[in-house]
Amino acid sequence: AQKVTQAQTEISVVEKEDVTLDCVYETRDTTYYLFWYKQPPSGELVFLIRRNSFDEQNEISGRYSWNFQKSTSSFNFTITASQVVDSAVYFCALSGGPGGGADGLTFGKGTHLIIQP
Amino acid sequence: DTGVSQDPRHKITKRGQNVTFRCDPISEHNRLYWYRQTLGQGPEFLTYFQNEAQLEKSRLLSDRFSAERPKGSFSTLEIQRTEQGDSAMYLCASSPPSGRRSGNTIYFGEGSWLTVV
Numbered sequence: 068a069q070k071v072t073q074a075q076t077e078i079s080v081v082e083k084e085d086v087t088l089d090c091v092y093e094t095r096d097t098t099y100y101l102f103w104y105k106q107p108p109s110g111e112l113v114f115l116i117r118r119n120s121f122d123e124q125n126e127i128s129g130r131y132s133w134n135f136q137k138s139t140s141s142f143n144f145t146i147t148a149s150q151v152v153d154s155a156v157y158f159c160a161l162s163g164g165p166g167g168g169a170d171g172l173t174f175g176k177g178t179h180l181i182i183q184p
Numbered sequence: 185d186t187g188v189s190q191d192p193r194h195k196i197t198k199r200g201q202n203v204t205f206r207c208d209p210i211s212e213h214n215r216l217y218w219y220r221q222t223l224g225q226g227p228e229f230l231t232y233f234q235n236e237a238q239l240e241k242s243r244l245l246s247d248r249f250s251a252e253r254p255k256g257s258f259s260t261l262e263i264q265r266t267e268q269g270d271s272a273m274y275l276c277a278s279s280p281p282s283g284r285r286s287g288n289t290i291y292f293g294e295g296s297w298l299t300v301v
Contacts, residue, residue, distance in 0.1 A: 071226075104292070110273060112227070112292035158226050171217060172241070172290060173228030 069094050071161050073175035080149055081183050088144040088178045090159030096120075100162040101135065101142045102172065107155045115157075118142065146180075152183045188293035190276050193235050195268055196299045203299040204262045205296045207234065209278030216259050217290060218251055220244065227275055227292075237280060243257045 070093040080086050092101065116126065118135050126133050130147045134171040148151055156179050160172040189208040200232050209216050214235050219227035230249070232240040235256040245251075248266075253259040263270055273295040279288045 108298070109294060111294040112275065112277075114289055117230070117267060117289050160226075171229050171232055172227075173195070175224050176224070 069161055071159050071173055071175035073157075073159055073178050075178045076176070077179040077181065079183060081182040082151055083148050085147050086146060086149050086180065088146075088157050088159075088180065090142045090144065090175060092140050092142065092159070092161045094161060102160040102162070103142075103144050104158045104160060105155045106158060106177070109161040112158070115144075132179070147181075149182045151182045152184050154180060157182070188278055188291055190274075190293040190296050191240075192296060193294065194297045194299075196301060199300055200265055202262060202264045203266060203298060204260055205274050205276075205298075207259045207261070207276030207293060208282075209258070209276070210291055212280065213278035213291075214256065215279045215290075216283045217252055217277040218259070218261050219292075221273045221275055221295070222271075224272055228298075230261075230274075231250075239262060244277065245261045263298070271300045272299055 072091045075089055078086055098148045099120045104112045105115055106112050116133055123135050127168055132145045134143045142159060156177045158177045159175045162172060187221050188210055191206045195203055200289060216233040218230040220230055221227040228244060229242050230245050233253040236253050237246050248264045252258060261274060277290045277292040277293045279290045282301045
């Protein structure tokens with residue numbers, strides 16, 4: 068069964084600090100995809116990144132970076148020099164869950180990130 | 185490029201009433217999903233369409249729930265005889281065609297908030 072665990076329910080940091088959001092997943096699939104979404108108070112889920120299981124190369128996009136480690140089944144997300152606008156709930160998700168025949172997603176419970184000015 | 189559009193954004197209804205939500209996916213996306221999200225939880229899969237065919241339904245989708253996508257474009261989600269436990273945000277999402285499970289990105293709408301009083 069698919070499972071995504073985001074152990075950090077809430078993180079609060081002061082602006083300009085670096086922060087890492089943890090994500091651990093479980094799957095029996097050999098091919099799968101991992102995602103991060105951002106959900107601001109407005110409610111829309113904003114796509115941030117997709118990573119396939121064959122590509123363990125870390126990725127950096129501006130202040131965002133992602134560390135995928137297959138050996139530990141983790142896909143962690145780091146925000147460098149955090150800003151107040153980064154405040155949101157962040158979800159990690161795994162493909163192959165319900166609706167998996169069409170890339171449906173299994174989500175973690177999310178991490179509420181609070182950036183204090 | 186227009187994103188996934190949902191209507192209404194907010195709905196307050198009395199217990200026992202029927203409600204209907206509409207979703208307009210991104211143009212040319214043949215795959216459409218409905219998810220439900222309650223406070224403090226990640227989105228949970230409800231159902232999935234490929235074109236007009238409903239290919240998968242979650243056990244969360246009780247007999248009071250029905251979804252349609254009559255022409256393979258927009259979709260409706262109807263909840264009959266609403267209960268207080270139905271209060272949640274209903275998220276629609278779409279993704280482009282894919283020949284096989286390839287991890288295409290799923291794009292979400294802003295959601296429709298339902299409050300049953």
